[in-house]
Amino acid sequence: MGQLEGKTALVTGGALGIGLAVATRFAREGARVILADRNGEGAAAAAAGIGENARAVTMDISNEDAVAAAFAELEAAGWAPDVVVANAGVQLFGQDAPAADLDLDVWRRTIDINLTGTFLTVKHALRSMVPRGGGSIILTGSPTAVNGEGKDFTAYSASKAGMHGLGRTVAAAYADKGIRVNTVQPAYTETPLVAAISEDPESRAAIISRIPIGRAGTPDDVAGIMVYLASDDGAFATGATFQVDGGMTSL
Template sequence: MSQQGSLIGRIALVTGSGSGIGKAVAERFAIEGARVIIADRDATAARETAERIGDSARAVVMDIADEQSVVDAFAELTAADLAPNVVVANAGVQLFGSDAPIADLELDTWRRTIDVNLTGTFLTVKHAVRSMLTTGGGSIILTGSPTGINGEGRDFTAYSSSKAGIHGLGRAVAAAYAEQNIRVNTVVPGYTETPLVTAISSDREARAAITSRIPLGRPGTPADVCGAMVFLAGDDAAFATGALFTVDGGMTTL
């Protein structure tokens, strides 16, 4: 349901918006009146999403695990008078087939996951804050996971740990920069069917097993996440910071 242009006047950067949740959020932000920046390490995917949205979108290449790439992207936007006042740190990975319980987890898998999910979010937020300190503040939204709250991801040690770290990062940054009018919140989607989780969604038994643990009885879709993101990006959430907003079909109630 549209919130009737609630993001008019916003410039919103969404990482990982070449596909999945990020793409859906960027498209919804544009519908709500925002100018959207499609940030993705995949230049082709970023360009295609921007073209799909139209004139209110601009593509920028950003590899969140590479600080220079993040710096360059923010500098490009600032030079174009497009410094964002909304940043959604959404990009991430889940390494199915190699992430595992800790006794079986290889250090390389741990490092690759932490480098993208936690360090990449850190770098995105770091440079978002630096930009917002010069422009009067804004809203930063992180993408968390139920696996960072309960034992839902017990077989995915690296991913679960990275998401728990993101939750803690959001609270720390929210407390540190509230006086500078920078709000930081974390949206926690449950099992959401995107290209990231094809290993589950394409396996009938695995999909049924995880769906059975969702009280609302179905997987999430990227569209399910968009409303919470729109709320947190806009003025209706002016008094919300440092919070976790679960959009998980009730997974974290169990």
């Protein structure tokens, strides 16, 4: 019997990268999984690859009507989630920049998706979970939220710092409603999101040199701690940040 037997989990950004790895692992642990992504075709293909215990939903997290409609659709179908992983996000390589050079439109787009989109996901997860007695919400954070790792990515770093703060605030506000909220902080993890780094040997070597374990993270490195936080084993964990970063922020 898997650790997530009997649970239903929604993962945003589920079509690829960390989101897909987490959804796949959740399914192996016995959960029904919902892969939510603005790329509906990609999410559907990923869900088909996982199997009959997976389904896809098209969801642009920056659009509240789309988020509300997705949660309503799932509830009507008997797939209201017990676990929500707010993982979707963007990092606009070649556009994000140090503050004095940052275009306002790039700032707004990043904040709209990464921070406002996470807020909307959390908001509607809460509205679904509270009447049913609780649930687990997991946010995908970043070392850029806590140190100078993202000095050339002002908008991304600020969006992730806001996400970390949001997680703590919501955890405190809803603990008495049976809602647990935690943030998982991966290090540099090689996914399509960071292809600009992974395809540049010099940039890749530079960032890996700052990870004491000595290698890049993989999406599967993140999945295990999320299983714990989604499961009943994590019943006393809330308002915390779990660093899965190879020691990157321990220096």
